[in-house]
Amino acid sequence: MANSIFILTNTLKTGGAEKQSIYLFNTLCEQYKVNLIVFYGDQVDSRMLNVVNNYNKHNVIYLDGSHARKALFLYKLFKENRDSICVSYLATTNAINAFIGLLAGVRIRIGGIRNSQYNWFKLALQRVLHNHFLTLSVFNNNVGYEILSSNGFNAEKGVVIHNCIEVPVPIKFNISPNPIVILSVGRFVEQKDYITAIKAISLLNGRCDFKYIIVGQGHLEKELRQVALSEGISQNIQFVINPTEVDSYFKQAHIYLSTSTFEGLSNSIMEAMSFGLPVVATNVGDNKQLVKDGLTGFLLPPKDVDLIADKLVYLINNPKDRGDFGQNGYNHIKSNFSIEEFTNKYINLIESLMNEKK
Numbered sequence: 210m211a212n213s214i215f216i217l218t219n220t221l222k223t224g225g226a227e228k229q230s231i232y233l234f235n236t237l238c239e240q241y242k243v244n245l246i247v248f249y250g251d252q253v254d255s256r257m258l259n260v261v262n263n264y265n266k267h268n269v270i271y272l273d274g275s276h277a278r279k280a281l282f283l284y285k286l287f288k289e290n291r292d293s294i295c296v297s298y299l300a301t302t303n304a305i306n307a308f309i310g311l312l313a314g315v316r317i318r319i320g321g322i323r324n325s326q327y328n329w330f331k332l333a334l335q336r337v338l339h340n341h342f343l344t345l346s347v348f349n350n351n352v353g354y355e356i357l358s359s360n361g362f363n364a365e366k367g368v369v370i371h372n373c374i375e376v377p378v379p380i381k382f383n384i385s386p387n388p389i390v391i392l393s394v395g396r397f398v399e400q401k402d403y404i405t406a407i408k409a410i411s412l413l414n415g416r417c418d419f420k421y422i423i424v425g426q427g428h429l430e431k432e433l434r435q436v437a438l439s440e441g442i443s444q445n446i447q448f449v450i451n452p453t454e455v456d457s458y459f460k461q462a463h464i465y466l467s468t469s470t471f472e473g474l475s476n477s478i479m480e481a482m483s484f485g486l487p488v489v490a491t492n493v494g495d496n497k498q499l500v501k502d503g504l505t506g507f508l509l510p511p512k513d514v515d516l517i518a519d520k521l522v523y524l525i526n527n528p529k530d531r532g533d534f535g536q537n538g539y540n541h542i543k544s545n546f547s548i549e550e551f552t553n554k555y556i557n558l559i560e561s562l563m564n565e566k567k
Contacts, residue, residue, distance in 0.1 A: 213293040214243045214559070215286075215315075217302035220252035223426075223451065224396075225476035226298040226323055229349070229372055231260045233296065236552040238265045241559075245269045248279060248302060256453055280309060287313030294559060296347075297321055300331050300338075307342035317562045320346040322367070325353035325494045326471040336361050344562060350473040350495035368558060371498065373551030374479040376543045377456075388418040389525050392462035392486070394455060394477040397427030399470070402491075404436055405512050406468040411440035412518035417525050419445060421466075424458050426451040459484040463531065464524050469493055470511045482542045487534035489520045499546075505538035 214237055218230040234245040245261075247253065250271025261269060272279040283305065287293065291314040297306040298321035310318045320335075320343040327335060336357075339346045345366045348354040358364040391410065395401045403423065410421045423433070423446065430448065437443040449458065465481035465488045472494030479499060481488055488506035490496050502508045507520040524531045 213290040214241045215290075215293060215295045216243065216245045217295060217297040217306055218245065218247055219299055219301050220249045221247050221254060221257040222252050223254050223256055225372065225473075226321070227257055228260060228476060230296075230298055231257065232373055232375075232548055232551065233555060234268075235260075235262045235265060236548060237555070238262070238268065240556065243268060246283070247271045248305065254451070256455070259454075280305070283309050284313050287315050290315075292316050294319065294562070298323060300334055303335065303338050303343065303346075307338045311342055316566055317559075318343045319558075319562075322346050322348045322353055322357065323350075323473040324471065325350060325356050325473060332357075332360070339363065339366060347558070348473075351498070352494050353473055370551065370554045370558070371495070371546060372474045372476055372479060373548045374476070374483050374542060374546050375548060376483045376539075386463055388420045389464065390462045391419060391421045391464045391466050391521065392424070392458055392481070393422070393466050393468075394424040394458070394480070395467075395469075397423075397425050397429040397433060399429070400472075401425075402468045402470050402512065403429065403433050405514055405517070406466055407433065407436050407440055407442070407446070408514045409466075409468070409517035409521065410446070411442045412514065413521060413525075414442055414445070416522060419525065421446045422449060422458055422462065423447070424449040424452065424455055455480075456484075459486065462486055464489065464521060465506075466517070466521065467491065467496070468511070468517065469496075472496060474498065479542060479546055482535075482538035485535040485539045487524055487531050488538065489517060489524070499538075499541070501537070501541065505534050505541055 216230050216234050218227055221227055237243045250273050287310055293315055294317040295306045295310045295315050296319045297303045303320040306318050340363050348367055348369045349372050351369055354367050354369050413419050437446045465486040467478055467490040469491055474495045478488055488500050490500050491511040492508040500506045500508050509516050
């Protein structure tokens with residue numbers, strides 16, 4: 210057994226990678242000695258901290274000070290635990306894992322790839338780290354593994370482990386709500402393409418009684434508010450900025466909408482399905498692993514405003530299908546994306562790598 214397992218995360222701000230790192234930390238603590246290391250230790254949301262099991266919180270290390278001070282601390286920590294494993298999820302912590310871990314003699318360095326597309330700099334960085342400095346990389350989506358493997362990433366050093374989700378008790382919905390609540394959750398960034406979402410929502414105006422809730426935060430907030438105003442539907446849209454919890458928004462919603470132009474495996478779609486919501490989503494990344502077209506929701510081409518609006522209208526006007534899709538999605542998530550399955554795959558990976566290194 211390894212002396213220690215270190216899980217590196219950039220922050221504990223609200224995000225998919227951060228939540229997955231906490232899930233992994235919580236479950237591995239049951240079998241190994243594990244520390245969760247938060248590189249930017251002052252960037253913590255209470256919502257994320259609440260996901261950490263109380264009896265594990267003393268094993269969370271929050272780094273502070275300059276980058277040099279943090280790097281020196283990690284080098285010393287890794288040096289004292291040479292027979293260890295380090296797991297990281299994003300480009301910044303992958304680089305720390307690769308370079309500082311290698312210098313300090315960390316035995317096994319597992320990186321993370323969480324998208325199917327990167328800008329040229331991140332693509333080049335991740336490729337160098339993956340091919341030359343990390344033991345292997347865990348991809349959270351098949352599409353990313355396939356695309357990046359055809360773009361110079363060593364396929365033999367990659368493995369796919371999908372994200373997981375805590376599945377709550379199923380919710381019974383009112384099949385004839387008024388108004389219908391459509392929900393999107395995610396950062397206000399170009400990748401999520403909320404402009405397409407707002408334009409599609411605007412086509413519902415006059416066709417049904419609806420409310421659109423967007424939960425998130427980011428640099429495009431002002432622009433998105435302006436788009437809603439120019440489309441004449443600002444009165445139908447509620448922007449919720451970085452709330453302390455999001456479960457209440459999933460519980461009050463009836464349809465989930467995702468208009469991303471690229472993805473890995475969407476945590477927000479998984480959460481929506483775990484709350485029994487039918488999903489209208491763009492067919493990007495591994496969304497097809499989650500949304501079964503015509504069974505749990507609809508998969509559509511990115512930026513197709515008219516088709517997105519049409520599918521939303523269909524779900525609004527067909528309450529039985531809306532309920533059936535939601536139940537099918539709940540069953541699919543519970544059966545295939547549980548924390549238990551996620552944990553078992555990581556444990557099997559860790560044990561196999563340890564056996565190889567003996």
